[in-house]
Amino acid sequence: MGRRGRVVLRRIEDRVRRGICFRKRLAGLEKKAEELAVLCDAHVGFVVLSCSGDDANPHHFAAPATHLELLFH
Amino acid sequence: MGRRGRVVLRRIEDRVRRGICFRKRLAGLEKKAEELAVLCDAHVGFVVLSCSGDDANPHHFAAPATHLELLFH
DNA sequence: CACACTATTGTTAGTCA
DNA sequence: CTGACTAACAATAGTGT
Numbered sequence: 001m002g003r004r005g006r007v008v009l010r011r012i013e014d015r016v017r018r019g020i021c022f023r024k025r026l027a028g029l030e031k032k033a034e035e036l037a038v039l040c041d042a043h044v045g046f047v048v049l050s051c052s053g054d055d056a057n058p059h060h061f062a063a064p065a066t067h068l069e070l071l072f073h
Numbered sequence: 074m075g076r077r078g079r080v081v082l083r084r085i086e087d088r089v090r091r092g093i094c095f096r097k098r099l100a101g102l103e104k105k106a107e108e109l110a111v112l113c114d115a116h117v118g119f120v121v122l123s124c125s126g127d128d129a130n131p132h133h134f135a136a137p138a139t140h141l142e143l144l145f146h
Numbered sequence: 147c148a149c150a151c152t153a154t155t156g157t158t159a160g161t162c163a
Numbered sequence: 164c165t166g167a168c169t170a171a172c173a174a175t176a177g178t179g180t
Contacts, residue, residue: 002153003176009111021176022113028174029109032102032157033119038082040095040127046106046119054113075170076159090159097158104157105174 019054030061037063092127103134110136 012018026048033044045062085091099121106117118135 001151001176001178003155003174004153005176006155007108007112007176009108011114012112017176018113022109022115024175025105025109025113029102029105029117031174032098032105035080035082036095036098036102036121039080039085040091040098040123041084041125042095043122043124044102044119046117048109049116050113051116052114074159074161074168076157076172077170078159079172080158094159101157 015052015054018052022050022054026059033061034063088125088127091125095123095127099132106134107136 012021029046029048033046036042037044043062043064046060048059050056085094102119102121106119109115110117116135116137119133121132123129
């Protein structure tokens with residue numbers, strides 16, 4: 001189990017694996033953004049759009065929630 | 074050397090350590106955003122603003138560079 | 147499909163130059 | 164201040180249920 005080799009920076013061609021990777025890394029990015037905001041007293045906002053249709057919904061994130069969030073509405 | 078304990082999700086009060094952490098984690102967030110964009114064929118854009126004045130400049134990131142970048146101009 | 151697990155790679159806080 | 168180093172902690176690709 002576990003990761004086999006190092007991450008190769010290249011589009012994952014397999015649709016299923018790409019979709020799984022998308023969800024896992026989106027969650028990871030949100031966590032990193034939240035930590036940056038809290039630890040370093042910063043405002044962080046981001047938008048993520050899936051191009052290959054792995055996720056039909058656009059995603060946005062803002063921390064602290066009440067500030068940059070308004071950018072996405 | 075190396076990290077001593079686990080990350081506590083709380084504002085770093087020491088100004089110098091907070092500033093160093095800000096720069097390191099901003100770089101880390103950019104790398105994660107870039108990886109998400111490439112690996113999962115997505116568009117990612119984010120904005121980071123330092124609240125405590127550790128960094129006077131606002132930061133923005135976009136991948137692929139030619140797309141979401143226009144949001145920040 | 148989603149979620150839990152874990153080996154393995156990846157990130158980073160403290161440190162030194 | 165800036166950048167390199169590295170021990171420890173953290174994220175995650177593949178796997179199993």
